[in-house]
Amino acid sequence: MKITDVKTFPVFHGSRNYLIVKVETDEGIYGVGEFGLTWREQAGIGAIQHMTSDLIGQDPMNTERIWQTLFRGDFFPGGRINMAAQSAIDIALWDIKGKALGQPVYMLLGGKMRDRAVCYTGIGGKTPEETAKAARERVAEGWKYLRMSVMDRDGVLEPSVAVRDSVAHFAAAREAVGPEIELCLDVHTRLDPPDTIRLGRKLEAYDPFFIEDPLRCENPQTYRLVRQHVSCPLAIGEHYATKWEFRQLIEEELTDYARIDLCIVGGLTEARKVANWCETHYIKIVPHNPLGPVSAAACLHLDIATDNFAVQEGGRVGSAFLEDVFPVQVPYEAGYLLAPDRPGLGVEFNEAAAAKYPFQWGHGPRLRRLDGSFTNW
Numbered sequence: 001m002k003i004t005d006v007k008t009f010p011v012f013h014g015s016r017n018y019l020i021v022k023v024e025t026d027e028g029i030y031g032v033g034e035f036g037l038t039w040r041e042q043a044g045i046g047a048i049q050h051m052t053s054d055l056i057g058q059d060p061m062n063t064e065r066i067w068q069t070l071f072r073g074d075f076f077p078g079g080r081i082n083m084a085a086q087s088a089i090d091i092a093l094w095d096i097k098g099k100a101l102g103q104p105v106y107m108l109l110g111g112k113m114r115d116r117a118v119c120y121t122g123i124g125g126k127t128p129e130e131t132a133k134a135a136r137e138r139v140a141e142g143w144k145y146l147r148m149s150v151m152d153r154d155g156v157l158e159p160s161v162a163v164r165d166s167v168a169h170f171a172a173a174r175e176a177v178g179p180e181i182e183l184c185l186d187v188h189t190r191l192d193p194p195d196t197i198r199l200g201r202k203l204e205a206y207d208p209f210f211i212e213d214p215l216r217c218e219n220p221q222t223y224r225l226v227r228q229h230v231s232c233p234l235a236i237g238e239h240y241a242t243k244w245e246f247r248q249l250i251e252e253e254l255t256d257y258a259r260i261d262l263c264i265v266g267g268l269t270e271a272r273k274v275a276n277w278c279e280t281h282y283i284k285i286v287p288h289n290p291l292g293p294v295s296a297a298a299c300l301h302l303d304i305a306t307d308n309f310a311v312q313e314g315g316r317v318g319s320a321f322l323e324d325v326f327p328v329q330v331p332y333e334a335g336y337l338l339a340p341d342r343p344g345l346g347v348e349f350n351e352a353a354a355a356k357y358p359f360q361w362g363h364g365p366r367l368r369r370l371d372g373s374f375t376n377w
């Protein structure tokens, strides 16, 4: 089997573009992958075009050899743009490999460690009462894990206010759902160490499953300081491309959960290596999935085959989502993604339907402090 073409499809829906990559072969089997850097899709399309000459004519079954060639082939190791592009290609190759062998991808990663992957979904509200109501509604739908976010007030994020608001919302959710539902808080890199420590100490009373990404990602060493003062579990890593960016987090045990993004880290090939490395430190994985059905499927296959899996970010799971573009998606039931039986990823992609949702330029929300300075979204 040989790769004959690599196509890209940016699909705008809701508030973002989903960049889908389709790899075609001379045997009529195709695979799909997804690019993980939202608002950098045109750079991703360019990176994939640069990689295409290394792909045409190659046997798509040789995923490791192709990974190494794309990563090391042009001397300069890939940054996040390249790695997100390479991730999309790698996931598509695993889809092809599964289809060619007539097996779901998880069977090629070790088989069924579990039958289904528990997922979390997001909750929130303008007031603690609204957050509590949302929490009760999601639990009634079957969700066992819920996650809320540190919030701004009308585009302004003052850390002290955000810490107080977050604790109030978290406490209301805990009161609403009781002790048996797991609650998580995503800080989305919006705090610095002192405010993270204040937040962590106050949240301890409400038993968080994890606090996610309290700090910016550039300097993971700062988590040494947070670890000295906060006993709540941490979940970090959704920004990181390649095993090397995870190295310090894992080896120094600076996180309890690794937020591997399969569409940034280097695809299923690299995510598998990071997950196995985490296993040696008893770190569980919580794959990051804010994207579409291809990302969700790739995460699910890793979750099904991996012992040290904790919980899956549900993303769009549980709601009808772009069903004309993705007429077949991985199965979902009451807070769980189920192991699919179909060969490959278990996702079908309709090119003609994708053309109905053309690319749109844009960027993420921009938050500011009270004094007008920029702060992370």
Ligand SMILES: [Mg+2]
Residues within 6 Å of the ligand: 186, 188, 212, 213, 238
């Ligand atoms: Mg996050």
